[in-house]
Amino acid sequence: MVETLSNTKTEHEPPTQSRSIGVLVFVLRYDDLLAGDAFALPPLARSGATIEIHRAPRVQPVSMDGKTLLLPDPYVSRSHAVVARAGHEDRLEDRGSRYGTFVNGAPIDAPRPLADGDVIEIGHSLFVYRLVNEAMAMRLAAHPTGLAHGPTRTLCPEVVQLALDLERVARTDQPVMLLAETGAGKEIAARYVHEKSGRAGPCGAIDCGAIPGDMIEAELFGHRRGAFTGAHEERRGRIRSADGGTVFLDEIGNLPEAAQASLLRVLQEREVTPVGADRAHKVDVRWVAATNADVFAPGARFRADLRTRLAGYVGRIPPLRRRREDLGLLGAHILAKADVARASITKKAARALLLGELPGNIRELGRALTSAAVLAGDGAIDVQHLSVLAAREASESGEVSLSPSDPEETSEARKPRQQRPDRAVIEGALDKARGVQGEAARLLGVHERQLARWMDALGIPRGRARVR
Numbered sequence: 001m002v003e004t005l006s007n008t009k010t011e012h013e014p015p016t017q018s019r020s021i022g023v024l025v026f027v028l029r030y031d032d033l034l035a036g037d038a039f040a041l042p043p044l045a046r047s048g049a050t051i052e053i054h055r056a057p058r059v060q061p062v063s064m065d066g067k068t069l070l071l072p073d074p075y076v077s078r079s080h081a082v083v084a085r086a087g088h089e090d091r092l093e094d095r096g097s098r099y100g101t102f103v104n105g106a107p108i109d110a111p112r113p114l115a116d117g118d119v120i121e122i123g124h125s126l127f128v129y130r131l132v133n134e135a136m137a138m139r140l141a142a143h144p145t146g147l148a149h150g151p152t153r154t155l156c157p158e159v160v161q162l163a164l165d166l167e168r169v170a171r172t173d174q175p176v177m178l179l180a181e182t183g184a185g186k187e188i189a190a191r192y193v194h195e196k197s198g199r200a201g202p203c204g205a206i207d208c209g210a211i212p213g214d215m216i217e218a219e220l221f222g223h224r225r226g227a228f229t230g231a232h233e234e235r236r237g238r239i240r241s242a243d244g245g246t247v248f249l250d251e252i253g254n255l256p257e258a259a260q261a262s263l264l265r266v267l268q269e270r271e272v273t274p275v276g277a278d279r280a281h282k283v284d285v286r287w288v289a290a291t292n293a294d295v296f297a298p299g300a301r302f303r304a305d306l307r308t309r310l311a312g313y314v315g316r317i318p319p320l321r322r323r324r325e326d327l328g329l330l331g332a333h334i335l336a337k338a339d340v341a342r343a344s345i346t347k348k349a350a351r352a353l354l355l356g357e358l359p360g361n362i363r364e365l366g367r368a369l370t371s372a373a374v375l376a377g378d379g380a381i382d383v384q385h386l387s388v389l390a391a392r393e394a395s396e397s398g399e400v401s402l403s404p405s406d407p408e409e410t411s412e413a414r415k416p417r418q419q420r421p422d423r424a425v426i427e428g429a430l431d432k433a434r435g436v437q438g439e440a441a442r443l444l445g446v447h448e449r450q451l452a453r454w455m456d457a458l459g460i461p462r463g464r465a466r467v468r
C-alpha cells in the first residue's frame with residue numbers, strides 16, 4: 001500500500017490562523033529586468049512592526065537599513081510608503097508620494113489592508129505580499145533570497161514547500177505525481193526529483209500526449225524485431241532505457257486504456273515485457289508522472305488503481321499567476337539564457353506582461369520576454385513589442401487557427417498556433433543567433449519548423465549566408 005502524501009490545496013484557500021504572518025517580497029524593478037535581486041523583507045510578525053519605503057541614491061543596490069527599504073528608483077519618493085502591522089492586519093499607506101502606490105493595479109488613497117497575493121507597485125518597483133505560517137516565515141527569513149528549485153531560486157511559499165517536500169520524497173522510492181497547468185514547470189520539477197534522488201541512471205521524459213496511441217506501448221516498453229509492420233529492429237523502449245534512473249511520464253492522462261493496464265503491470269511486477277516478446281526484463285526506475293489534474297477529475301478515463309500507484313506523493317505546482325513573487329528571478333534567468341545584456345520595461349508593458357494572466361505560465365513568459373527583448377533592442381520593452389501576447393489574444397478571440405494542419409507538429413498540437421511576428425523581430429532573432437535557425441527559434445519561443453515557415457513567407461533566405 002502506497003501512503004499518499006500531498007501538498008495540494010484549493011485555489012482560494014482562505015488565510016487561516018496558521019498563515020498569519022505577513023511577508024513582503026521585493027520582486028523586480030522595471031528598469032533592470034536582469035538584476036535578479038528579488039528578496040523577502042523581514043516578516044511583519046508583531047503588532048506595531050513597520051517597513052518604511054524610501055528612495056535611495058541611484059547607484060545603490062536595493063537594500064534594507066533596519067526597518068527601512070531603500071529603493072534606487074527615481075519614481076519612488078524620498079519618503080514614499082509604509083507597511084504597518086496593526087493587530088492581525090498589515091496595512092499599506094502611501095505617504096503622499098509623487099507617483100502613487102498601487103495595489104493590484106489600482107491606486108490607493110487611504111491605508112489599505114493587505115491580502116495574501118496582493119501585487120504592489122511602488123514607483124517602478126514590484127512587490128508581492130504573502131501571508132505565511134510561522135515555519136515558512138522563519139524559512140524565508142533564513143533564506144531571504146529564496147530557495148533553489150531547478151535552474152532558479154523561488155520565493156513563493158507554495159513552491160518553497162514543494163521543493164522541500166520533493167527533496168525529501170526524492171530520497172525514497174515513492175512515485176511522485178505532479179499536478180500543474182501547461183508550462184508551469186512540471187518537467188523542471190521532475191528533473192529536480194531525479195537530481196535529488198541521487199539515482200545514477202538517466203532521467204527519461206515521455207510526453208504521453210505526443211506519441212500516437214498505437215505506438216505508445218512499443219515506445220514505452222520496447223519491441224522485438226518483426227513485432228509489427230515497420231519494426232525492423234529490436235528496441236529497448238523508454239522505460240528500460242531509463243533503468244537505474246527516473247521515468248517522467250508527462251500528460252499521463254493521455255495514456256490509452258490498454259497502455260494503462262500494461263503500465264500498471266510494470267509498476268506492480270517491476271518488469272517490462274517488450275511488444276512481441278515472451279520474456280520480461282527487470283527494471284529499477286523511479287516514477288514521476290504529471291497531469292493537468294485530469295486524472296483526478298470525476299469520471300476521468302483513468303484507472304483508479306494506476307492512479308493510486310503513481311500518486312505516492314502528490315505535488316501541485318502553482319500557475320504563474322499564483323507565484324508572481326518569482327517573476328523577477330524567472331525573468332532574469334530567462335533573459336540571461338537568451339544572452340540579453342540589458343533589459344528594461346515600461347510600466348504599461350510591465351502591467352500587460354507581468355500582471356496579466358499568462359495562461360501558458362513560465363513557458364509563455366519566456367516566449368513573450370525573449371521576443372520582446374529582441375524587438376526592443378537597446379530601448380525599453382513596450383506594449384508593441386509584446387507580439388506573443390497579442391498573438392494569444394488573437395487566438396483566444398478566434399483570429400488565429402488553433403487547429404494544427406501540419407502532421408509534423410504533433411507535440412505542438414495542443415498549443416495555440418503562433419501569430420507571425422514582424423519581420424524586424426524575426427531578423428533581430430536571427431542576427432542575435434548569428435544565423436543559426438534553431439537558436440533563433442529558441443529565442444522566439446517557437447519550433448524551428450515554424451520559424452522556417454515564417455522565413456519562407458517573408459522571403460528571408462535560410463542558412464548562415466544571411467549573417468551580417
Ligand SMILES: Nc1ncnc2c1ncn2[C@@H]1O[C@H](COP(=O)(O)OP(=O)(O)OP(=O)(O)O)[C@@H](O)[C@H]1O
Nearest residue numbers: 149150151152181182183184185186187188362363
Ligand atoms: N523554476 C524554473 N526556473 C526557470 N525556468 C523554468 C522553471 N520552471 C519552468 N521553467 C521554464 O519554463 C518552461 C516550461 O517548463 P516545463 O517544460 O518544465 O513545464 P511543463 O509544465 O512540463 O510544460 P508542458 O505542460 O508544456 O509540458 C521551460 O522553458 C522551462 O525551462
